[in-house]
Amino acid sequence: MTGGRIVVELDGVGKLHPGGVRALHDVSLTVRSGELLGIVGPSGSGKSTLLNLLGTLDRPTSGRIAIDGHELDRLDDDELSALRARTIGFVFQQFHLAPGLSVVDNVADGLVYCGVPRARRLAAAAAVLERVGLTHRSTHRPHELSGGERQRVAIARAVIGRPPLVLADEPTGNLDSRAGAVVLALLHDLHDDGTTVVVITHDEDVARSLPRRVEIRDGRKVVDHSERTPA
Amino acid sequence: MTTDRPRLDPSRTSPGDLVRVAGDGLRARPMRVVLSALGIALGIAAMVSVLGISSSSRATLDAQIEALGTNLLTVGPDDDVFGDEGHLPDSATPMIGAVDGVESVSAVAVLPKVKVYRTDQVPEAESGGIAVMAADLDLLETVGTHPVAGSYLNRATRDLPVVVLGHTAAARLGVAGVGPDRQVFLGEQWFTVTGILAPTPLAPELDTAALVGWPAADGLGTFEGHPTTIYTRTDPDRVTEVRSVLAATANPASPDQVSVSRPSDALAAKQAADATLDSLVLGLGVVAVVVGGVGVANTMVLSVLERREEIGLRRSLGATRAHVRHQFLAEAVILSVLGGLVGVLGGVLLTAVYATAHGWPTVVPWWVSAAGLAVTAVLGGAAGLYPAVRASRMSPTEALAGR
Ligand SMILES: Nc1ncnc2c1ncn2[C@@H]1O[C@H](COP(=O)(O)OP(=O)(O)OP(=O)(O)O)[C@@H](O)[C@H]1O
Ligand SMILES: [Mg+2]
Numbered sequence: 116m117t118g119g120r121i122v123v124e125l126d127g128v129g130k131l132h133p134g135g136v137r138a139l140h141d142v143s144l145t146v147r148s149g150e151l152l153g154i155v156g157p158s159g160s161g162k163s164t165l166l167n168l169l170g171t172l173d174r175p176t177s178g179r180i181a182i183d184g185h186e187l188d189r190l191d192d193d194e195l196s197a198l199r200a201r202t203i204g205f206v207f208q209q210f211h212l213a214p215g216l217s218v219v220d221n222v223a224d225g226l227v228y229c230g231v232p233r234a235r236r237l238a239a240a241a242a243v244l245e246r247v248g249l250t251h252r253s254t255h256r257p258h259e260l261s262g263g264e265r266q267r268v269a270i271a272r273a274v275i276g277r278p279p280l281v282l283a284d285e286p287t288g289n290l291d292s293r294a295g296a297v298v299l300a301l302l303h304d305l306h307d308d309g310t311t312v313v314v315i316t317h318d319e320d321v322a323r324s325l326p327r328r329v330e331i332r333d334g335r336k337v338v339d340h341s342e343r344t345p346a
Numbered sequence: 347m348t349t350d351r352p353r354l355d356p357s358r359t360s361p362g363d364l365v366r367v368a369g370d371g372l373r374a375r376p377m378r379v380v381l382s383a384l385g386i387a388l389g390i391a392a393m394v395s396v397l398g399i400s401s402s403s404r405a406t407l408d409a410q411i412e413a414l415g416t417n418l419l420t421v422g423p424d425d426d427v428f429g430d431e432g433h434l435p436d437s438a439t440p441m442i443g444a445v446d447g448v449e450s451v452s453a454v455a456v457l458p459k460v461k462v463y464r465t466d467q468v469p470e471a472e473s474g475g476i477a478v479m480a481a482d483l484d485l486l487e488t489v490g491t492h493p494v495a496g497s498y499l500n501r502a503t504r505d506l507p508v509v510v511l512g513h514t515a516a517a518r519l520g521v522a523g524v525g526p527d528r529q530v531f532l533g534e535q536w537f538t539v540t541g542i543l544a545p546t547p548l549a550p551e552l553d554t555a556a557l558v559g560w561p562a563a564d565g566l567g568t569f570e571g572h573p574t575t576i577y578t579r580t581d582p583d584r585v586t587e588v589r590s591v592l593a594a595t596a597n598p599a600s601p602d603q604v605s606v607s608r609p610s611d612a613l614a615a616k617q618a619a620d621a622t623l624d625s626l627v628l629g630l631g632v633v634a635v636v637v638g639g640v641g642v643a644n645t646m647v648l649s650v651l652e653r654r655e656e657i658g659l660r661r662s663l664g665a666t667r668a669h670v671r672h673q674f675l676a677e678a679v680i681l682s683v684l685g686g687l688v689g690v691l692g693g694v695l696l697t698a699v700y701a702t703a704h705g706w707p708t709v710v711p712w713w714v715s716a717a718g719l720a721v722t723a724v725l726g727g728a729a730g731l732y733p734a735v736r737a738s739r740m741s742p743t744e745a746l747a748g749r
Binding site: 170172185190193196199201203205213215220224227228230233272 | 374741
């Protein structure tokens, strides 16, 4: 697995926020295809900033980033959007589901910018909902679901287009430990299928269950080790 | 390095998906949709109904004019030259009758200073604005009217003290029917009312007239028998041609002292004069629509602010700035056109109710509805432009954070 294709490459990346806050200093990081990686660190250490850069939602103020072989500084805004549409799936702590749409429509929206016709989107959504075990909730609205179920819907939406890279920012942050465990198991499932997964967490139990962990402190990478065969 | 760069399949969404996404956004907030489309709906309804009602009344008038015929020409002395005392030469009637293309000619002559009263007790001043006229026997066929009661003058009655009243004249004199006991006091003697005419739209002066036979008029006041108005029916295809020679025919010596008019034109022109109120309501409609457009803009600005997280999410799903911009533009246009659609339907309904109540056909020209919808589409685009551009320029991370 360590020999896989490079999916994420950061080289001396820094981020200075407009307000003058330096959120990241000189971070270098390589993630290979098929890895499952946890990013941990105290609040305000720059984890979300890092994930936004990995997800091309924001650009670094220094250093270079390549995602799936694309040098980001050579891509314009539309090309970054294309990269997000096809290569990256996002899972957020706040789920970000559309309250007015049914579960299956929310999931199908994950393909709406990929040029996939609606009928095929709905079929794909049904399939991926089965995978996260929510077929029986397809026609419900998000507010009728528990937090854990909502996050599973969000995961289904993130992976409906089979992106090679899934980024999750505190996916279990709003969930109790049982619901969190189900969500974590789904991320492990994705990893088992060969998807590269990056998870931000400050839950030590979650972090311990991941094969590789990167620790961030005050915007710097302080620890990066793999524990593929724990002692 | 550039050459081995993998190709990127761009983000794509179909126009159908664009409309669906925009519709989803609106369906999530139905109350807001209703309220912000309402202003536009009211404005469009006002405009459509004003145009519809005036079209319907015009259609009625056109049909009426069509039925009355547009081939009646009226010849008289030019009022500016003679005032009320003017008249035409005696030869005018037969001369006009001989013109090629004239189908019938009939003259009347106002009897100067002769008045008609309900009784012999009514003071001189209260003559009720009724003109006493001597009239030819074929007058009704020429002007296109008929008696509603009794009968018109004929060979037997034209020498007798009998009178036929115009529609308004009969009402003013309080004469509701005909018969030997229905008498009016005309030029110092009693005349029997033998007929009452229907309203005569093409010769409204006859509505306020009391008509007597030409011989009977002789000796009333200072009457000299000169015609004052000659009604002329022409071949419908030769109206213009006949009209151009009438003045010279009626008074070859001084044709500039003759006025020739076409009453059907005057009827149509009167309708145009009634249009001032229409333009007022139309103007109010425009104001309402513009205010409605501002309402849509306001709603969209609010919507964009409230839905930052959705915008951020869509960017994370691969939406380009253009996709976001188009989504909000489409929402504004749909919102506005929805208002326009309701407005057009409401306007047509209002027109139908008003027209039916007046016994008119309901006529709303197709272009009125089409223009109403087109205006709202453009308005929606204009109202949505600024919020849509704002939405598209949000940074994805800040939008996701709700900032
Ligand atoms: N858009 C922004 N503008 C200015 N400062 C920002 C912005 N986003 C983040 N920051 C600052 O950058 C630093 C890192 O923030 P970040 O959100 O990456 O931390 P985090 O590790 O995700 O924290 P948490 O665990 O609380 O989510 C913080 O000091 C934060 O205040
Ligand atoms: Mg964070």
